[in-house]
Amino acid sequence: MGSQLPAGPKSILRSTWGVIRNPKGYFEKAVANYGDPFLMTAMNGPVVVTGKPELVELIFRAPPDTLGVFARDSLLPLLGAGSLLLMEGTKHRAERKRIAPPLHGSCMKTYGNTMQETARNAIKQYESRESFTGLQIGTDISLDVILKAILGADTERLLADFRESTRKVLARSWPILFFSPKTQFPFLGLSPIDRLRSAQQHLREQLRTELERRGREINERDDLLSILARSTDESPARDFEELADSVGTLMFAGHETTAVSIAWAFYHLHRHPVWLHRLREELDASDGRAETYATMPLLNAIVQEALRLNPIVPEVLRIVREPFRLGDYDIPVGHGVAAAGCLTHYDSSVYEAPDDFNPERFLDRTYKPSEYYPFGGGTRRCVGAAFAIYELVIALGTILRSHELELLDQKEVVPIRRNITMGPSTGVRLRVLRRR
Template sequence: MISTPSGPKLPSSIQLLHWLFRPIPFMQQAARHYGDCFTVRLPANPPLVFFSSPEAVKDIFTSDPEKMPAGQTRAIVQPLVGQHSVLVLDGARHAQERKLLMPPFHGERMQAYSTIMADITDQTINRWPVGRAFPMQAEMQEITLNVILRTVFGIEEGAQFSHLRALLIELLSLGTNPLNLIPWFPRLLGPFTNRQRLMQLIGEVDQALYEAISQRRAAGAAGRTDILSMLIEARDEQGQPLTDIELRDELVTMLVAGHETTATSLSWTFHHLLQRPEIVDKLKAELHQVVGADPVQPQHLQKLDYLDAVIKEAQRLTPIVPVVGRYVREPVRIGGRELPAGVVATACIYLTHHHPAVWPQPERFDPDRFLVKRPSPYEFFPFGGGNRYCLGAAFALYEMKIVLARVLSRVTLHAAPGRTVRVVRRGVTFAPSEGMPVVLDRLAA
């Protein structure tokens, strides 16, 4: 019989506490002790077999999705995103859904959104106080939420925008707390969870979304560039459109998958930049040379090589999603190790991005490494890989470039003094502690 690779010997409930509250030291200690492959055991979960060598990551991402599906490893978000979401679907239905969703997210399509993204960034910057600390994470979330509402949902500012926005903010704050999503947890921890309110809220959000979908269907999508309009027009190979429930599930999916992720990646990028003024100077020089004094335009973006390298290096050093998993349905060989059925093969983004054999001086923030080396998709994979590669990667990178270019060309920031930023867990993502406080020194028009 094939056994699972060895791993920490602690009881599964203690491993869960480590994984929730000190995930990085927990992974690092396990890697020091067991090497590039070890098994973590959490209560009520299949064993998670962690891998951090590019060879193993390649085996995971190129595996047959029928034999190693991902959807069932994400069951925890199903109450939020719904059963038709591309996140939780597997097999033929997943492949079909991706085909429908992919065209609106194509890199070239993003150009339609640059003005909206830059305007929303400017409106947010204009509110920042001078000389007083404020949390960067919340500001970035403000930007990414408004961008999704305008570009994905296609809702213009006004009463409907404000109503939906308020509902979604509450939904995201309750819905991204894993404790609220596990059905048996409220019975155990009753007062500490808000599952009942969450379920009620999902009903209210659904009503608002169905209203928006029916208005859009009635008005027609002609001349519109938002993603909802494109999805309403999309047809599968049998000529069938997406139903209202499918559209609702995908809208919530994009919100859940795309809002906080992009905001947190931006916050980490600012965090690293604020530690290294010489890198900010180099970045500003590139922006000045390529963009000049005017707002950044789509044609500038592919010329901003250093900005691209800075974002990638921040994603390498502080990836916000630490692991991606595939459920092993039948025995398989990954990175030279035999795995039994019933485990989750876990490509560990964090450990691979910090692997000293792949990345010399891995703890150093050094964007230049991306100018001299083009890493393989198994050495650097902040957006996951294979048939589950992040659908919104081009969207997120595009938005991050616009936001960083606008902020850096308009303001001078420094990290709030006396605070040490640590990695903390926010739902399933790794975020900077205390919302990453910054102070604005100067604001240009």
């Protein structure tokens, strides 16, 4: 028998605030005071948090029906029942089967040229500007890339309309809405949830119009929207609302995360010119084709190291649906469990000098899924991970091969909460020094 639950901080308000503001700092303090794992109670309920790889492994290896979606009820009004992020059981497995194939590593070449062209166009815009941020250019690239993957984007107008409405949804996705369901109250169309809903509704109407325009074309097209919309023997058709939830989730999960990662990678590289120099040598020796970037060891190691130091999602959460044993503890049904990447990625028994930016650590070894998990793990691991890595190496490689940038931030840039994700406090301020 396991013992009672682990000790931990008691204040709900302080825990909620700590997790929103600075999860890494808050978790580190809790581990120092109470040990790992510890129990905290935030507004979304009690959660047992761990960063220990042996416990993280138990979370990722748990049978799919034992651990479900954390805070599902409070996320439902924000993401909708058709979102893969909120599905469980057979529905989740079926939806993954539908979404995963076009995002599988073997399909990446299809997207490579678009990713490269998007990165080239993005940096051109900033050549004569006094400054821009890594987050701006990251968003320019990742939003266009995901929209083109979803829509096939045969017309600029279509892309421009969706770009604007997706940005609006994101701008209205306030963190507090995700962390405290009590803030999701309607008020004369003016409350944060009202404003988010109206932006989402607009995006939905655009999708509906586009689907109606396509009609039977969806059976011949190979963009994600058409793939998700058509019915096959394996994946029968769904109603429009579910389809819109599913597409909305891909737009949302598929660009903000990548944009932030691009910004962090620029930041670390320009803070550590030795690595930038070594990367330039690797890039100069390459043929500069989109698909070559995926095979370049140092470029890939740099992306992995940036994702280690700044996991965009600092803790991966699950709710206990069936009694679950986590090390010495029996976690009761209804409690949450969290694998905190922001702790594990800094575990000095796994990573030597964990605070250092040192891509070398990814050149000479690989890590277990419980030691390195910027994309989460187990049956819910990010379905877009291969797509994201492909995009990151192409975006960074393309820009740094053709342009020299300067980091304008003199002080250390720290992670701050954006919505579910954590991003760089200044956005990472840069300027183009020269074309190469």
